[in-house]
Amino acid sequence: MAIYRSSDDINNLRIRVKIREVPDESAHDEAKEVNEDIDGETKMIDWQQKIYGKFEREFYKDKKNCVTDLEKRYHQDVVNLIQNDDVLFTYVNEDEFSLVAEGCVSNSKIITELHKQVNNVLFMEDEQEFVFKNTDVFDFKESLIHSLKNPFGSYNFETMHIMADLGEYVGDTWLKAEYILCTIKYDRTQKLFIVFPDFTSFEPYYIQIQGDVRRIFQYYIENASETVPIDALLKENEIVNKIAAYQAKLKLQKTGINFDLPSKNKLNVYLFIELLTARKFEYNDIYVQYFIDLPKDWFCKDPSTLKGTTQTSHSSSDDNLSYLGFPFEICLEYNIQDPAGTHLIKTPCIYFEVISKDSWDRFRTEGLTYTILPVARPGSYRYNLHCLRICPKGPYSNLRRFFIGDCSSYNDITWTSVPEQFDSKVINKYGTDTVGTGEISIHINVVHQSQNFMADTRDEASCKHDKFILENLNKSSLIKSIEQVVEAFKIAKRKMIEVRKNV
Amino acid sequence: MSDGTFLLSLSGQIDYISILAGAGSSWHCKYEFVAGPDWKIVGGLEAGLSQTANVVSNGEDIVLNLPIDIVYKSTNLHGWPQIVLSVYSGINLQGYGRSHIPLQPGLHKLNISLSKPQPSSFLGYLGTFFGYQPELLQPKMLASTAGNNLIQMMSSGEVYVTINNVFQGLNILGYDIGRVN
């Protein structure tokens, strides 16, 4: 079965049907000879074109059989018709020929009722897009009208069957044996037509008749509609292109063609960080402070975004799970053309401090943690950071923490990673007592932007997913700057030669 | 395909409905596709109605295996097609569900939650005692992002759908749909 859609008029549909009896290889030779001379029959059939079968011709010829207007009209037709022995004929929509196989017959009452409901609803012509049309206000009346106009999925099919009467004469009477070659259904409103079976491509369809002698027929169904002339096609294409161009223009008018670019030899790293949750901390009502430490060569246009504080979050669950849901956005700049050009990029770190605040405004440090920002590669990252806090030494500090609260009992938050002014060979944190506390989860989205990326994305689009920042910068900036120098030198040289020639 | 259009071809089936189904009840499901104004159906059917599936023992899944097959052509990603399902038991509505068609090519197993509207007036509430079940005039409205004015719904079950989708010409237009896993 095939379903086609065409905005064209259905009357342009034309189908060529070819039927031919083929010899049955397994049968006896005598049968073969008889069938050989039949050349087959070909007919061009238009949509809803009535062709009378042998039986129908006999039937309608007799005026007594014709009662209804339709039958009388058929009678007129048949009388004027020249007799022939064609096997192909059609049943059109008006004939009300229906198949038992079509739509399985159900004996349950439910389906018939439903069937009736679906079929009884009005069906109107215009199919309008309701959903995306003035969606601001829900208008009950409009919705009601619309739902009456477009009841769900009810197709209003006109049907046409292409048949073959492959009967035989037994004595003087024609024993009819009608076979459906092809059924075509068309829905005028949706411009949809269903061909069953589909048009033949290479292999024909076969019909086998079991009788005294086995007979095999093969037939082809072909779409013989006139094709659209080529200049009309071109014209249509042109119009489509014009519309597309107009739409693109409209879009441009809204936003403009420009896009903010970082200045040359700068790499912009956009970080979209979300503080998601904090859990398992000792005290309730916590908030988180964050702070980003920028090493050499990194800048931030708005340094105030580098640190911040979340709201105080109260939790009522067992493991003190609190939702922070705190998004922030940072734009960092990295200067690519470093005079040294060889040293490795130091990556910035983000530090977190979790602090609890109780109803008496006592603040306690609950945990410290840090992570290196994933600036090396753009993408989306999720971290679960485990926190620690520095143990108060001795009973006095413990009591202090319990009764008065302790906060900022350390000098430098960067201590948790490598301290800022650290330049010895071994990192030594011995002598400090810490205790593991809870954990916080964060989500970071990283985007890079640099003019250096602009050229080389085109040619290596295939491997773009596995590039790292260092590789990129090496390839694009350093080598390119050398190439630029060479290029400039070449141009200068050429000019010089030209000037010389002229002289 | 230089004319700025791309094709989206979908095929698949509505596998089964997982819902509280009593023995002896009979179920059917209808589906329809909803897409934005720039989307044109070039092949297949945008709506369909399943057979009636009968439940023999309590709580079993209602297997439909209703085929879906549709081909879209569009110039714009906006209005990406959605499938809207309505599940009926007998002639009583049991739930609506909707989902976007996956935006990545390949085989996808969707599981679409169903919910059914609750009466919003006292009369409607009273009616539920007599088997009245409110329905939406246009199940398609679930697929619009317009406000649906505080319709009250109750989750009722899930429909499992297998969809195989293929794009053509999307990358040429410069769209990056991300890594396909």
Add this chain to the structure above:
Amino acid sequence: MAEIHIIGQILSGKGFPKQNLFCKWSFQYGNNWKVISGRKEGQTQVESSEFDDNCKWCFPIDIHFATRGIQGWPKIYIQVYHLDWLGRSQLFGYGFLTIPTSPGNYVLDCFTWRPFGSLRERFIQFFMGGGPQLKYPDLVFSASDRYKLNTETMGIVTFEINVILRNFQKFGVEYM
């Protein structure tokens, strides 16, 4: 000019103290960004579930942005409300979700919270319903002023989001 399509759905809300929830959502974005088509705000239906505390809204989102810069990447701002049997709506949570910056299909959780009133306010809330709301919802958007807030942990709203980018590479943007 680069374009981004955000297509997806607000899947569900879970972990809220009561059922009968609806969710108001809107997109927040920088001034480089323009909506080309699609709605930037809306409201889901009221949803409840008989068997678990998972309200499955399955509400569609489909929006198309064009932008002149990366700054101000869109976020979804949501407010979850509870509709009680008297038809009153009561705030159950504010939440924020950053749209992922690389294309693909994501299932993301948005963690919500609501203002936490004083003892007296909570007492009234317990018996009468209602509860504190933000007088200036802008406070939610600014990272710098949030520390003044006292909040209470509420539920999780799950989103399924597809991000499709176009023309970003033309402007030297690496996102993946």
